[in-house]
Amino acid sequence: MQGAVEQAQNHLNYLFFPLNSTEPVMSLDRTDVEKIAHLARLGINGQDIPEYAQTLSNIFALVEQMNEVDTHNIIPMAHPLDAVQRLREDCVTETNQRELFQSIAPKTEAGVYLVPQVIE
Secondary structure (H helix, E strand, O other): OHHHHHHHHHHHHHHHOOOOOOOOOOOOOHHHHHHHHHHOOOOOOHHHHHHHHHHHHHHHHHHHHHHOOOOOOOOOOOOOOOOOOOOOOOOOOOOOOHHHHHHOOOOEEOOEEOOOOOOO
């Protein structure tokens, strides 16, 4: 089990840290985290700020690495599996019951429902 944990940690280090470095490319400090928390209207514990700063810095480092990938020849796709949405046939499946529904309506005129005015 310990081998799997170490393997996962190494994978995360590979994703979040540049080669030959133990620090993320962009790092946030305490004031940055406090500003972000304020903008997001989040109450955070002062003891947790260093951990938040490290986690957010790691996320920024991952985004930076992803931005470096050459996607020039990659075709955008709507779905990773080339799925096609099943569509039903465009045909009428119900009968016109407007006369029946309007016969029980409080007020109608020329085939439309009349409603009380709410805005003067």
